[in-house]
Amino acid sequence: MPVFHTKTIESILEPVAQQISHLVIMHEEGEVDGKAIPDLTVPVAAVQAAVSNLVRVGKDTVQTTEDQLMKRDMPPAFIKVENSCSKLVKAAQMLKADPYSVQARDYLIDGSRGILSGTSDLLLTFDEAEVRRIIRVCKGILEYLAVAEVVETMEDLITYTKNLGPGMTKMSKMIEDRQQELTHQEHRQMLVSSMNTVKELLPILISAIKIFVATKTSRGVGMEEAVRNRAFTFDKMSAEIHEIIRVLQLTTWDEDAWANKVPLPWHTCTEHAEQH
Numbered sequence: 001m002p003v004f005h006t007k008t009i010e011s012i013l014e015p016v017a018q019q020i021s022h023l024v025i026m027h028e029e030g031e032v033d034g035k036a037i038p039d040l041t042v043p044v045a046a047v048q049a050a051v052s053n054l055v056r057v058g059k060d061t062v063q064t065t066e067d068q069l070m071k072r073d074m075p076p077a078f079i080k081v082e083n084s085c086s087k088l089v090k091a092a093q094m095l096k097a098d099p100y101s102v103q104a105r106d107y108l109i110d111g112s113r114g115i116l117s118g119t120s121d122l123l124l125t126f127d128e129a130e131v132r133r134i135i136r137v138c139k140g141i142l143e144y145l146a147v148a149e150v151v152e153t154m155e156d157l158i159t160y161t162k163n164l165g166p167g168m169t170k171m172s173k174m175i176e177d178r179q180q181e182l183t184h185q186e187h188r189q190m191l192v193s194s195m196n197t198v199k200e201l202l203p204i205l206i207s208a209i210k211i212f213v214a215t216k217t218s219r220g221v222g223m224e225e226a227v228r229n230r231a232f233t234f235d236k237m238s239a240e241i242h243e244i245i246r247v248l249q250l251t252t253w254d255e256d257a258w259a260n261k262v263p264l265p266w267h268t269c270t271e272h273a274e275q276h
Contacts, residue, residue, distance in 0.1 A: 005251045006181045009123045020112040036099035044092040051085045070129040077121035084114025131248050134174045141167050151209050190247045194240045205233045
């Protein structure tokens with residue numbers, strides 16, 4: 001069985017894949033041994049109902065979403081699933097009349113595989129839209145982090161912190177929910193690790209900005225170092241969020257890449273930043 005990258009996709013597609021494997025086996029046995037295929041009217045009706053429900057939910061979602069890629073990608077998947085379902089229903093009707101029908105067997109296999117492929121397309125399109133939604137939040141945080149460079153007073157810092165907090169909380173919650181949904185343990189670990197690092201770095205960034213503001217206000221020495229420390233922490237946070245965005249878009253697991261993965265250098269630098 002294929003490995004699906006989210007639990008939702010797995011829960012929907014795995015039973016479909018198992019049913020299709022069963023149909024393929026019956027088809028192959030019929031070709032080899034000349035066995036009749038039993039009446040499939042009831043199981044096919046159940047598949048038809050499930051497909052109709054999935055397509056209905058998909059069409060409702062397309063009507064309300066603002067995601068233009070989803071609007072573009074969904075309709076072809078609807079057509080593939082509905083056409084394949086019609087072929088499967090036709091196969092069941094033909095086989096009921098003639099359990100040895102060669103054409104019906106071909107319809108059965110083509111329809112079954114088309115339903116699996118089309119359903120997979122639908123679910124992946126849903127999932128890709130969800131990933132884009134999370135990434136938009138991550139990119140919003142990246143953009144607001146950059147505002148740190150123009151914070152020059154304590155009043156600015158209070159406003160900056162107040163505005164950044166809710167976005168960070170939202171991103172953290174979305175990443176937590178997403179990692180629980182993933183089936184690849186390594187992807188979950190990567191998301192959790194990067195998100196934890198971002199949360200650890202947030203107070204360090206606020207502290208670095210505060211030191212910069214205090215140094216600038218008092219016209220004291222150390223401005224260059226204050227700017228460097230602020231930029232150092234900002235760069236690390238930005239890099240971790242970019243890593244989160246990268247991992248969010250992964251759908252397969254490369255064991256060799258994981259084995260050869262070199263830890264990001266900033267994972268070992270938090271202590272250095274805190275000392276400054």
